[in-house]
Amino acid sequence: MLKFFNRVTLLGFVGVLAAMVYAHFVAGEAVARAVGWTVYVLAGVLTLGASLGLVAWGWSVVERVRAARAARRQAEVEASLRMRKLEAEAARAEAEALRARREAQVYAITAPADHQVFISDAGSGASWRPAHLDARAYANGLPVPPTPLELATWDRWHSVRTGHPATPATEAAPSLQTAWPERVRLLDLLPDAPSLHEITLGITLDEQNRQIPVVAPLQRLVHIGVGGSSGWGKSVFLQAIAFQLAVAPEAVELALIDSELTTFDVFSSAPCLRYPVAAEERDALAIIHDLAGEMRRRRDLFTALSPMPPNLAAYNRRAEEPLPYIVLMIDESTALLEERAIEKSLRQIVLKARKFGLFAVLGGQDWKASTLSTTIRNQFSTRVQFKALDEQQSRVLLRRPDAAYINRPGRGFAVIPGRDVVEIQAPFISSKTILRALEVTRRRKGEKSPRPIPPPPPSRSPE
Ligand SMILES: Nc1ncnc2c1ncn2[C@@H]1O[C@H](COP(=O)(O)OP(=O)(O)O)[C@@H](O)[C@H]1O
Ligand SMILES: [Mg+2]
Incomplete structure (x- = not known):
């Protein structure tokens, strides 16, 4: 169309030029005028044609730009659709994998x-x-x-x-779980409401190798002997027991003795302390002597009730003023027991005090080393033995050699009244957790200061 117009315009101009040349040099005046008019008319027509050609060209340019833009937009839309589809597929695959992972764990x-x-x-x-x-x-x-x-x-x-x-x-x-764990957290084992009726000693495996907790009431455990070489879990076990006693809602008083102050120091702010945590030998002696006195006081109280109650729970049911349990806990006690006066008072307690709700939990590395403590050792109703140096040491508390072959801290054997020897993984609790839980207990039970450590007994005790 454009080319046609251009050609017509060009031919027009050439024709007009030729007519003008002919009129000027060859024809007469009349012809020249006629040619003049013709030229005017033709010029008008040609100008119109040229304008139309220009308009048509401009239009075609606009059309081409518009088409290119539309094509670009279409390509963009298609690319974005493809991307969205890929993303949706990836999300679906991820969700599917997550679901498969989770369903593989459903039992x-x-x-x-x-x-x-x-x-x-x-x-x-x-x-x-x-x-x-x-x-x-x-x-x-x-x-x-x-x-x-x-x-x-x-x-x-x-x-x-x-x-x-x-x-x-x-x-x-x-x-x-069907295998021994390397570590079990005490807080994972404790029931929602801890109590003296459910003291947790650890977990064991049943016949199907499944983990089950080993639990017994304090009243059944009575005196507990804890043995084991250095570094295999005695102190952590004593902490776990002390912790359960400290957070139990029942009335219980703790007397804690720890010559190195590394085991029971974290209990210094426990509201159930009967005395401050003791480290010195003279304080230990004073406390044990004082507890022997408390035992005699309780014996008198019990005898006053006729018939005499068989244990503290029975006494508390009948007495006007209930008495708390008292648990004496000593870490590294075999060294202390070398001291004659201490051994003597402690022997009184373990022999006679269980009935009056006064129990001892004693940790020591080698119970055989102290021949004086044989009577005490025989009074342990519950024995927990961690890794022993050799078979001979293992037999002292456990009466069997197995503890010599323990290879993991916290793994041990427990003898509990009324059941066979049971292999356990003792519960672990960190000092930080103890402190935090005691803070809560203090808020619940209220602040209570321990009585001062009594003066040491005269060197020749009347007992
Ligand atoms: N029940 C346990 N579970 C896991 N690890 C334990 C357990 N008891 C103790 N351990 C580890 O063994 C280390 C020594 O324990 P500790 O009780 O201080 O030994 P001991 O008093 O017999 O010398 C602890 O610091 C801890 O790392
Ligand atoms: Mg220790």
């Missing part, structure tokens, strides 16, 4: 309803903890809602609890 728990079970978190921060079965479906420690499989598993639980159709027999294995 159907086949313990009886209302029993406590132990559940292990997967992953690097793995720990194990008690969980009650009436808690919500456990989402494997992830901060996301349970998957359909988890919910279905939980639903099946509910059907068991509510007596509806029994669970199909195709359940996965129970989720209990």
Whole structure:
């Protein structure tokens, strides 16, 4: 179209030029005028044609720019759609992988309803903890809602609890841990409401190799002897026991003796201390002597009730003023027992005081080293032996050689009244946790200062 107009315009101009030349040199005046008019008309027509050609060209340029822009926009939209699809696919794959990972960890728990079970978190921060079965479906420690499989598993639980159709027999294995842990945290083992009726000594493995807690009431444990070579867990065990006594809601008083002040120092602010934590031998003697006196006072109180109550719980049920349990705990006690006066008073206590709610928990490296302590050793109803130097040392508390072959701190053997020797992993608790928990206990029970350590007895005791 454009070319046609251009050609017509060009031919027009050439024609006009030729006509003008002919009119000027060859034709007469009339012809020249006629040519003049013709030229005017033709010039007008040609100018119009040229203008139309220019307009058409401009239009085509605009059209081309518009088409290019539309194509670019279309390409952009398509690229963004492709990207969005890829992203959606990646998100779907990730969600699928997460679901598969979580579902691989779902177990159907086949313990009886209302029993406590132990559940292990997967992953690097793995720990194990008690969980009650009436808690919500456990989402494997992830901060996301349970998957359909988890919910279905939980639903099946509910059907068991509510007596509806029994669970199909195709359940996965129970989720209990089936191996010795390197470390169990005391706080993970303690019941929601700790009590003197449930003192936790550690965990053991049952016949199916599943971890179960070893628990007994204080009244059954009575005097506890703790043995083991240096560095294998005696002091941590004593701390774990002292901690449970300190946070129990029942009335209990602790008398803590620790020549190095490394074990019981953290209990200095416990509201249940009967005396300040003692480190000096003369303070230890004074405390033990004072406790022997308390035992005699209690004996008189018990005899005043007829018939004489068989234990402190029975006394407290009948007496007007209940008495607290008193637990004397001594770390590194075998060295102290070399001191005759201490051994003598302590012997009185372990022989006669259990009935009056006065118990001793004694830690020592080598009970055989102190021949004087044989009577005391024989009075331990509960014995806990950590790693022993050799078979002979192992036999002293345990009466068997096994503790010589322990290879892990906190692993030990426990003899508890009424059950066989049991291998345990003792619970671990850090000083920081003890301090923090005691702070809470202090707020709950109120501040209470211990009585001052009494003066030491005269060197020749009347006992
Ligand atoms: N129950 C336990 N679980 C895990 N590790 C423990 C346990 N008890 C002790 N340990 C480790 O062994 C170290 C020594 O323990 P400790 O009780 O001080 O030994 P002991 O008093 O027999 O010399 C602790 O610092 C801790 O690292
Ligand atoms: Mg120690």
